[in-house]
Amino acid sequence: MVFDLDPLESERLVRITLLTLYMAACSTTISSFIGIPIGTYLGLRKTKFSLLIKVFTHTLYGLPPVIAGLVMFMLLSRAGPLGDLGILFTPTAMIFAQVLLITPLIIGLSASAISAIPQVTIDTARTLGARRMSLLKTLLVESRIGIYTAVMIGFGRAISEVGAVIIVGGNIKWHTQVLTTAIVLETQKGNFYFALLLGLILIILALVTSIILTILQSRFAVGKPRKLIIRLKNGG
Numbered sequence: 375m376v377f378d379l380d381p382l383e384s385e386r387l388v389r390i391t392l393l394t395l396y397m398a399a400c401s402t403t404i405s406s407f408i409g410i411p412i413g414t415y416l417g418l419r420k421t422k423f424s425l426l427i428k429v430f431t432h433t434l435y436g437l438p439p440v441i442a443g444l445v446m447f448m449l450l451s452r453a454g455p456l457g458d459l460g461i462l463f464t465p466t467a468m469i470f471a472q473v474l475l476i477t478p479l480i481i482g483l484s485a486s487a488i489s490a491i492p493q494v495t496i497d498t499a500r501t502l503g504a505r506r507m508s509l510l511k512t513l514l515v516e517s518r519i520g521i522y523t524a525v526m527i528g529f530g531r532a533i534s535e536v537g538a539v540i541i542v543g544g545n546i547k548w549h550t551q552v553l554t555t556a557i558v559l560e561t562q563k564g565n566f567y568f569a570l571l572l573g574l575i576l577i578i579l580a581l582v583t584s585i586i587l588t589i590l591q592s593r594f595a596v597g598k599p600r601k602l603i604i605r606l607k608n609g610g
Contacts, residue, residue, distance in 0.1 A: 383568065386548065391575055394552040397465055397539075398532035401472035406525050409477045413484025413524070414514065428485060434478035443541030446471040450542065463544040468552070471538035476528040483527065487520020488513060519591055526587040533579050553579075 379387065416424045416431075448454050450462040450470070461467045491513055514521065536554035543550035545559055553576045560569035 402529040405476040409480030416485040417488025439537030443538030467542040468539040483524030487517040
């Protein structure tokens with residue numbers, strides 16, 4: 375048993391935690407595959423169009439989760455364009471909602487990380503004859519701290535999300551409950567002990583995420599960074 379709970383509640387606690395981690399990992403991975411390439415493109419471009427996209431992306435930082443959940447609900451409901459998928463009130467629908475919330479964060483933070491690289495560095499690399507893929511790979515390595523930060527912040531938002539996932543997931547016991555939505559339900563029921571346990575696990579996950587991010591930042595900031603030009607001379 376966990377935390378002096380009966381076996382059934384202990385199993386439920388473990389299942390809720392695992393589902394939370396699963397959804398956060400899936401949504402962060404999908405958002406990273408979408409957001410990092412777009413953010414890299416925007417970070418390298420200095421056009422008015424890319425500036426408008428950046429402004430729009432930054433605006434989505436503050437997108438209320440309930441609005442994201444409502445949009446996803448309308449898309450996935452039987453009357454919606456994606457209703458035939460039949461995934462409303464499932465973990466898959468919750469992942470979709472989280473992707474909608476996380477992707478703008480990763481795009482914006484990745485773009486900021488790429489654009490922070492001095493233009494003179496990029497120009498020098500091009501002068502040395504760096505090919506497009508070699509230059510892109512090197513710039514991603516140079517901005518890795520910002521990229522890691524974007525991914526970890528996205529993961530942190532995913533594990534703490536409640537508004538969107540409760541709308542598209544329905545907070546169904548043993549099926550679509552995650553830590554945040556379960557806390558809401560248990561608090562409403564007056565089961566404060568179980569709610570506090572869920573909150574404690576959520577805080578621990580957030581702390582672990584912060585520790586990992588700090589270690590990554592310290593490692594690459596204090597370690598022995600490889601100089602951009604040296605890497606390019608050696609073939610990227």
